[in-house]
Amino acid sequence: MPWTRNDLAARAARELKDGYYVNLGIGIPTLVANYIPKDMNVTFQSENGLLGMGPFPYEEDVDADLINAGKQTITELPETSYFSSADSFAMIRGGHIDLTILGSMEVAENGDIANWMIPGKLVKGMGGAMDLVAGVKRVVVVMEHANKQGESKVLRRCTLPLTGAGVVNTIISTLGVFEVKPDRSGLVLTELAPGVTLEDIAKQTEATYEVKLRK
Amino acid sequence: MATAAGDRGKKIFADVRSALDGLVRDNMIVMSGGFGLCGIPENLIAAIRDSGVKGLTVISNNAGVDGFGLGQLLATRQIRKMISSYVGENKEFERQLLAGELELEFNPQGTLAERIRAGGAGIPGFYTATGVGTVIAEGKEIKRFGDRDYVLETGLVADLSIIKAWKGDARGNLIYRKAARNFNPMMATAGKICVAEVEEIVPVGSLGADQIHTPGIFVDRIVQSKFEKRIEQRTTRPRTAGAEG
Numbered sequence: 037m038p039w040t041r042n043d044l045a046a047r048a049a050r051e052l053k054d055g056y057y058v059n060l061g062i063g064i065p066t067l068v069a070n071y072i073p074k075d076m077n078v079t080f081q082s083e084n085g086l087l088g089m090g091p092f093p094y095e096e097d098v099d100a101d102l103i104n105a106g107k108q109t110i111t112e113l114p115e116t117s118y119f120s121s122a123d124s125f126a127m128i129r130g131g132h133i134d135l136t137i138l139g140s141m142e143v144a145e146n147g148d149i150a151n152w153m154i155p156g157k158l159v160k161g162m163g164g165a166m167d168l169v170a171g172v173k174r175v176v177v178v179m180e181h182a183n184k185q186g187e188s189k190v191l192r193r194c195t196l197p198l199t200g201a202g203v204v205n206t207i208i209s210t211l212g213v214f215e216v217k218p219d220r221s222g223l224v225l226t227e228l229a230p231g232v233t234l235e236d237i238a239k240q241t242e243a244t245y246e247v248k249l250r251k
Numbered sequence: 252m253a254t255a256a257g258d259r260g261k262k263i264f265a266d267v268r269s270a271l272d273g274l275v276r277d278n279m280i281v282m283s284g285g286f287g288l289c290g291i292p293e294n295l296i297a298a299i300r301d302s303g304v305k306g307l308t309v310i311s312n313n314a315g316v317d318g319f320g321l322g323q324l325l326a327t328r329q330i331r332k333m334i335s336s337y338v339g340e341n342k343e344f345e346r347q348l349l350a351g352e353l354e355l356e357f358n359p360q361g362t363l364a365e366r367i368r369a370g371g372a373g374i375p376g377f378y379t380a381t382g383v384g385t386v387i388a389e390g391k392e393i394k395r396f397g398d399r400d401y402v403l404e405t406g407l408v409a410d411l412s413i414i415k416a417w418k419g420d421a422r423g424n425l426i427y428r429k430a431a432r433n434f435n436p437m438m439a440t441a442g443k444i445c446v447a448e449v450e451e452i453v454p455v456g457s458l459g460a461d462q463i464h465t466p467g468i469f470v471d472r473i474v475q476s477k478f479e480k481r482i483e484q485r486t487t488r489p490r491t492a493g494a495e496g
Contacts, residue, residue: 166385
């Protein structure tokens with residue numbers, strides 16, 4: 037059984053470490069916040085200008101001045117700080133954020149990622165995605181392994197315009213987990229989703245990879 | 252409290268219309284603060300709409316929504332070009348773009364913020380790793396520092412910046428509230444003229460010198476407004492029975 041959206045978020049949460057500063061992308065990555073172990077201290081940065089993001093507010097606490105990068109109303113925590121967009125991206129581009137978890141349309145075995153535009157379709161913009169993949173210490177991608185036709189989204193080379201070149205560290209797809217080799221020469225398959233076989237992966241993966249399953 | 256335009260000693264204006272008096276003209280470059288609809292100078296945007304100026308180049312992270320924020324200037328076709336990082340929330344924007352009626356330049360959000368910061372600080376260009384190897388870097392100078400490539404990006408300045416703050420005083424000192432700060436502090440520095448609208452004008456000295464986010468030197472005019480503060484995504488959690496609030 038391939039991983040569901042919530043499974044992907046739960047698996048991605050295992051990439052978190054105590055004390056990490058983390059930026060979560062929109063979509064499945066947002067769900068990762070639901071799977072942080074109780075005894076772990078993780079601080080979420082939102083690129084519109086806050087560090088220490090709290091949960092959604094109760095109806096009567098909704099504050100138009102307090103939103104996240106997805107423009108959703110949120111709350112602050114005792115340790116929260118606010119800052120300008122320039123300071124926010126100094127954190128991101130200056131390598132101060134430990135981990136970012138992003139969704140993607142395509143990734144490639146050399147660590148390229150394409151998640152911001154499909155030519156010919158309406159382009160909404162990259163927002164902070166290019167800054168995140170270029171500046172954050174570790175980039176983890178959560179994504180569907182293949183499209184509805186069964187065509188791989190884990191590729192030898194991306195076909196869509198890139199968000200960043202050679203920037204991805206780890207791919208958590210619906211079928212398993214891949215690490216991008218440090219020299220960007222290919223992928224290493226390290227985990228399979230429950231019930232997924234090596235044959236399933238082989239059938240739906242265009243990228244070259246070696247198999248080194250953990251434990 | 253209203254003062255004549257051009258009197259540098261008097262920064263407080265009675266309303267947004269008089270605060271923009273003599274400052275707007277066709278084909279000018281305007282920076283407009285805010286992230287989504289959070290921290291936007293909503294009344295100054297409406298006043299620019301009412302002024303009828305056309306052919307504007309607008310630098311803003313987003314483009315408002317239909318009928319609110321910069322969406323109002325799109326509806327009236329007063330904007331010729333947008334420089335933004337994300338514009339997904341606006342049907343009229345989409346229509347004009349697909350019809351070729353609107354020019355659009357995408358900047359990565361951090362590059363946009365830094366271009367404005369640099370422009371306001373008198374820095375004409377800087378190198379960043381963001382966008383290297385993507386369409387954003389096409390045609391731009393690439394330079395290697397250490398073992399990594401960086402792309403040259405230029406500073407941005409505007410004829411006019413319109414921003415929103417929480418509180419301000421007669422000297423133009425400003426403080427922002429929560430996540431409504433976003434692009435406003437950099438834009439205050441990067442406009443030849445900066446007009447700030449605030450929720451409350453307070454007596455000089457009451458902001459606390461250590462608390463001021465934008466020193467008054469960057470702010471030419473200040474006006475107190477009433478804000479609608481529209482919310483794009485009202486997300487809440489339910490109060491579960493017995494749960495601690």
